[in-house]
Amino acid sequence: AQSVAQPEDQVNVAEGNPLTVKCTYSVSGNPYLFWYVQYPNRGLQFLLKYITGDNLVKGSYGFEAEFNKSQTSFHLKKPSALVSDSALYFCAVRATGNTGGFKTIFGAGTRLFVKA
Amino acid sequence: NAGVTQTPKFRVLKTGQSMTLLCAQDMNHEYMYWYRQDPGMGLRLIHYSVGEGTTAKGEVPDGYNVSRLKKQNFLLGLESAAPSQTSVYFCASRLSGGDNQPQHFGDGTRLSIL
Numbered sequence: 001a002q003s004v005a006q007p008e009d010q011v012n013v014a015e016g017n018p019l020t021v022k023c024t025y026s027v028s029g030n031p032y033l034f035w036y037v038q039y040p041n042r043g044l045q046f047l048l049k050y051i052t053g054d055n056l057v058k059g060s061y062g063f064e065a066e067f068n069k070s071q072t073s074f075h076l077k078k079p080s081a082l083v084s085d086s087a088l089y090f091c092a093v094r095a096t097g098n099t100g101g102f103k104t105i106f107g108a109g110t111r112l113f114v115k116a
Numbered sequence: 117n118a119g120v121t122q123t124p125k126f127r128v129l130k131t132g133q134s135m136t137l138l139c140a141q142d143m144n145h146e147y148m149y150w151y152r153q154d155p156g157m158g159l160r161l162i163h164y165s166v167g168e169g170t171t172a173k174g175e176v177p178d179g180y181n182v183s184r185l186k187k188q189n190f191l192l193g194l195e196s197a198a199p200s201q202t203s204v205y206f207c208a209s210r211l212s213g214g215d216n217q218p219q220h221f222g223d224g225t226r227l228s229i230l
Contacts, residue, residue, distance in 0.1 A: 036218075036221075042223050042224075043221030044159075044221045046218035046220070090159070094215055094216075095215075103161060103164070108156055108157060109156075109158055
């Protein structure tokens with residue numbers, strides 16, 4: 001069965017410092033991995049995805065994520081945090097294949113708080 | 117280009133009442149989804165559709181029904197609302213060409229059942 005774990009309910013970081021939001025996953029076969037961001041009273045917005053190839057994926061708003069197959073992790077990172085990055089972040093996994101590809105499994109979310 | 121539009125944005129129901137949530141997308145996406153979001157639980161899939169006229173159950177389908185009569189619309193129905201269905205409901209859609217396509221979300225419907 002597919003699953004996604006985001007071990008931290010909240011991450012606090014000072015503006016200008018690097019940030020990391022952690023995600024680990026469990027899926028049969030090769031996964032597609034996604035990060036989404038949710039601002040208050042809004043839907044989820046796509047940030048970036050890993051399909052195959054380079055383990056470091058770059059996305060919107062200066063975010064990037066590192067895929068580590070041996071550790072089954074897909075951590076979200078940003079070199080220098082902004083106050084405006086404060087939001088709820090979701091990691092998601094989708095299995096490849098005929099039936100698994102229809103469904104995406106989301107983590108519980110990690111709230112990022114960036115202090116000025 | 118409006119993307120994914122959900123109506124209504126807010127609703128308060130009494131236990132036992134029924135209602136329909138509407139999701140409309142203008143991106144010609146084949147796949148559409150209904151999720152509910154509850155604190156600390158992420159998004160849980162209620163029902164989904166891989167094309168016009170087709171629907172399938174997700175992770176938490178009990179108490180909900182759906183219909184996809186037109187490609188651009190995906191309706192979620194609550195036949196007899198219960199307090200446990202108090203939640204924020206999100207609709208999403210995506211292209212069918214490849215499992216690596218991201219989902220596009222509406223801004224949600226906040227539903228309270230008294």
